[in-house]
Each structure stands twice: as structure tokens, then as C-alpha cells.
Amino acid sequence: MKPLRCLAVILWSGATLASAAPFRMAFLEESDLCEARGVRLAAHGFVREAGRVLLPSDPSRPSLWFAPVAAIPSEEGVRLYYQRIDKTLEPYADQRALCVGILKPDFEFALPDLSLYSHSWGGPGNTVLQRSPHKPTWGGFNVFQILQEGPVLYRMLYWDQPEQGEAGGMVADSTDGLSWRKRDETRAVFTEHNDAFSLVYSQELKEYLLYQTFLEDWPDKPVEDNLPKWRRAISIRHSKDLVTWSAQEPILVPDAQDAPTCEFYLMKVFPFAGHYLGLLMKYYGDPLNPKKHSALYRYELVVSRDGLAWQRPYRETDAGTWTYADPFDYQGKTWVAAYDKAGLCVFPIRSGGYVSCGAHDAGSFLTHPFTVPSGTLRLNAECQEGSIEIEVVDARGLPLPGLEGIRAALSGADGIDLPVAWKGGGSPPPGQEVRLRLTLKNARVYSLHAGE
Structure with missing residues (x-):
């Protein structure tokens, strides 16, 4: 002092x-998750x-x-x-x-x-x-x-x-x-x-x-x-x-x-x-x-x-x-x-770590629809001994036309600002309404946000 x-x-x-944060999607209660299987909020x-x-x-x-x-x-x-x-x-x-x-x-x-x-x-x-x-x-x-x-x-x-x-x-x-x-x-x-x-x-x-x-x-x-x-x-x-x-x-x-x-x-x-x-x-x-x-x-x-x-x-x-x-x-x-x-x-x-959504073995959930913001999508997540896979889908949970092969994967990481790196020939364009399906294996996710 x-x-x-x-x-x-x-x-x-x-x-x-x-x-x-200008855009942040956190997973704080059960209603924040859709089609949740094998995951738990803590x-x-x-x-x-x-x-x-x-x-x-x-x-x-x-x-x-x-x-x-x-x-x-x-x-x-x-x-x-x-x-x-x-x-x-x-x-x-x-x-x-x-x-x-x-x-x-x-x-x-x-x-x-x-x-x-x-x-x-x-x-x-x-x-x-x-x-x-x-x-x-x-x-x-x-x-x-x-x-x-x-x-x-x-x-x-x-x-x-x-x-x-x-x-x-x-x-x-x-x-x-x-x-x-x-x-x-x-x-x-x-x-x-x-x-x-x-x-x-x-x-x-x-x-x-x-x-x-x-x-x-x-x-x-x-x-x-x-x-x-x-x-x-x-x-x-x-x-x-x-x-x-x-x-x-x-x-x-x-x-x-x-x-x-x-x-x-x-x-x-x-x-x-x-x-x-x-x-x-x-x-x-x-x-x-x-x-x-x-x-x-x-x-x-x-x-x-x-x-x-x-x-x-x-x-x-x-x-x-x-x-x-x-x-x-x-x-x-x-x-x-x-x-x-x-x-x-x-x-x-x-x-931002008030609540996490995690799976010890394997689990998945679907986000609510959101408009893709400008800037890189990033995760606040832990997967040092596991992995997180992310798929872009439409409001019904189906593959988006033109983005069917778009995936992102994280493993061996722990960070509050992990960039989502899309593979498969493209990325969801800003302004488009999408949902994300996250598949977790021995991992935790706290929130999704946008930044440069």
C-alpha cells in the first residue's frame, strides 16, 4: 500500500x-443449453x-x-x-x-x-x-x-x-x-x-x-x-x-x-x-x-x-x-x-469462471441461435487432458448449406481466450444466425465470446 x-x-x-465483453455467451443454467447429453453445470x-x-x-x-x-x-x-x-x-x-x-x-x-x-x-x-x-x-x-x-x-x-x-x-x-x-x-x-x-x-x-x-x-x-x-x-x-x-x-x-x-x-x-x-x-x-x-x-x-x-x-x-x-x-x-x-x-x-459446463468422459450440447459477431470467436475453456469439437449448424440443428464440413477442434489447452480455428474450407460469416454444437471429452467450457 x-x-x-x-x-x-x-x-x-x-x-x-x-x-x-461486447459479445459473450455464458452457460450459467440448464436453459442455456439445448439437447444436452452427458454434460453437467458446476x-x-x-x-x-x-x-x-x-x-x-x-x-x-x-x-x-x-x-x-x-x-x-x-x-x-x-x-x-x-x-x-x-x-x-x-x-x-x-x-x-x-x-x-x-x-x-x-x-x-x-x-x-x-x-x-x-x-x-x-x-x-x-x-x-x-x-x-x-x-x-x-x-x-x-x-x-x-x-x-x-x-x-x-x-x-x-x-x-x-x-x-x-x-x-x-x-x-x-x-x-x-x-x-x-x-x-x-x-x-x-x-x-x-x-x-x-x-x-x-x-x-x-x-x-x-x-x-x-x-x-x-x-x-x-x-x-x-x-x-x-x-x-x-x-x-x-x-x-x-x-x-x-x-x-x-x-x-x-x-x-x-x-x-x-x-x-x-x-x-x-x-x-x-x-x-x-x-x-x-x-x-x-x-x-x-x-x-x-x-x-x-x-x-x-x-x-x-x-x-x-x-x-x-x-x-x-x-x-x-x-x-x-x-x-x-x-x-x-x-x-x-x-x-x-x-x-x-x-x-x-x-468469467462463475459456472462451467463440463463432461468427464464425453458429452455434448447445442447453443441457442446467435448472430455471428465480427472478430474471431473465442472460448474460455479447459481441455488439457481432453478435447472440444465445435460444429456449425442452423436453427434446427442441421448442417448449414455451404458450411457442411466446417469444424473446429481444441485439445491440450487451458485458456480464457482460446481462438476457434475453423477447418474445412471457410468460416461462419458475420451477421449470419447460427448455432454451435459442442462435443466435450474430459473438458469444461465457461463461455463463448468474440475478439480480434
Whole structure:
């Protein structure tokens, strides 16, 4: 970790949003596969053992910790916004502050000296937002969901205490993601008692979707914690402007396949390859510590095509971690910033490797129809000890006239950007609608994309 005395603008393209590919077909749920035989979908969790510490914990200050809330690639690197929390500090504004650091190549984490706010803990002035001076009626100064909606437009939905009424959701805007203007400090845009939510913008629906924890009656709660008689679950709310919100509508509630003590504490949602993925935090009451907030959690990857209806095909696979921040691509892998006892950390997964479609012996599947993009088709795949064969077919799964002999084959390879080299006298022309039949032998495929 190195402090910066100024925020230099460096043209650097080492990181991108983890869903930024112009064409990417991923295989995330059974409905993404047609005529599947002998293949299996498997989810993959973030690898905690391969994590890197960006801001280490201070053993002499156990009250200090860092909670990442947003990750936005920029010209100077990946901006990691995080909440700095230390309730022992005397200035009320310093007990919870929204700060920013820049992740540069080779895991250099620089703290820019913005000098927007003064603070008591010393070091670079990297605070970008301070809390209201008013004591909250519920929750604290937290969450900070940040969306970049253009090169000079950022929006933030966060939880704080307004001048009037109850604590709740507040809105701020910025032209650079660093200097923020609070829209209305008099009242919150919603005040339901739950400061636990994540935010996305749906290009299809042209509206914001808020995934907020809600509380439902649970009179026979098997293990009482700090919220007796209540169960946490996930609701959705809709807004066109971040100010006027629909009522909470339940969308994910524990069912009979979940453990009897399971609750859904939080869900982080982000777009990926024409889908939405969610990191679902599952919370369990602790019978060894009744009437207290539990420390028992598991994390599950959930999938949706529209952000509204959610599937849970990977209940038994732990996603490895949970965070408010979006994943990002960096140095050949996909990473997520999350809190760990070691401090503010980043944990990797194979680039775009949330789910794979694989076969141990032999299997095959047909893709949905798609329009051939310009540029070379490429696979994110593993076949070090096996092979992948690809055939071009029409919408009915039959050979295309003029392309009957076109095939591609990969073997002994493992890569996130493997070119599909066509053999047999041609290649599917850009703009044509086709399907691909993939035959796997001891291989895994994560996604198909296009690039030069």
C-alpha cells in the first residue's frame, strides 16, 4: 500500500468491468443449453486461499476495519470504494467514512490525497463522503451502492440519517466519482427498517432494481437471535429515478430444501453475459449463542435472466465470499473485493469462471441461435487432458448449406481466450444466425465470446 499525493490520470487498461465483453455467451443454467447429453453445470467459488491483502488490519486497533462497497474500473486503475469504520474515534464523522483507493498493476493499492474532508486518523485524505451529523434512528452510515452511468455521471444510493424523519435511503450524485453532492438531506427516499440492499440498473426495464432485505413473521423461529420472531429474506423494489420507490415485494425466501435455521441476509446482484448473477448471503442462527447475532454464514450463487425471477441451481456450492462490490477483471482473472479478518482483501476466480459446463468422459450440447459477431470467436475453456469439437449448424440443428464440413477442434489447452480455428474450407460469416454444437471429452467450457 502506497499513499498518493495527487490523483494522477494514467491511461491504463489493466482492469475492466467483469461483464464488459461486447459479445459473450455464458452457460450459467440448464436453459442455456439445448439437447444436452452427458454434460453437467458446476458453479465455482472465489478462492480465498489465493487472496491478496490491500489494506491490512492493525492488531493494535481491533476496532478498525474496512468494508468494500464498490469497484469501478477507471483510467488510473480500479477504484475500490470502502467504508472505514472505527467507533473509538472521537469525531463522530470519522467513526464511519466512505473512502477510495486505486488498485494499480501488480496489486499496488494507492490512497489518493483528495483533501475533500479533514479527518483525525492521519495519512492521505482519501475520504469522499462523510455521514450526517444526526444520530440514526436505525442502522448507520453504510451500504453505498455506486453506479457509473456515463463518463461524467455517477450515482450513489446509501443509508444515513436525514435532518427530518427516520433513517433511510439517501441519494448523491457526482461528475467524477470523487466529489459527491447529496441531493436532499432533509428526508430519506425510503425508510423501511433495513439498511441492507444492493442496486443495479436494468437496461431492459429502464429502471433501477433494489434488492433489499425484509423481515417476515417467524413466530416459531427455531433459534432466536437478535431478531426473535422474525426471518430475514430478500425483496425487490423498482424506481425510475432513485427517489420514488415501489413497495417491497418478496422474491427469495428460504424453502424446504434450506436448513431449518436458514435466513437470507443479503443479496449482491450484478449483470453478466446477458444474465444477472447474485451472491446470496445465507445466515444461520447459532444454538450455542442464543439471542445474539450469529456469525454462521454461507454464500450461494443464484442466477436470473431478467433480475426478477431467480433460480438456485447451485445450493450446495459455496461461493467463497460476499461483498457489496461488483466483481472486476484484473490481470487475467476476475476478482472481488471483500472484508476479511486480515483486512481489505481481493479474492480471485477464473476470468468469467462463475459456472462451467463440463463432461468427464464425453458429452455434448447445442447453443441457442446467435448472430455471428465480427472478430474471431473465442472460448474460455479447459481441455488439457481432453478435447472440444465445435460444429456449425442452423436453427434446427442441421448442417448449414455451404458450411457442411466446417469444424473446429481444441485439445491440450487451458485458456480464457482460446481462438476457434475453423477447418474445412471457410468460416461462419458475420451477421449470419447460427448455432454451435459442442462435443466435450474430459473438458469444461465457461463461455463463448468474440475478439480480434
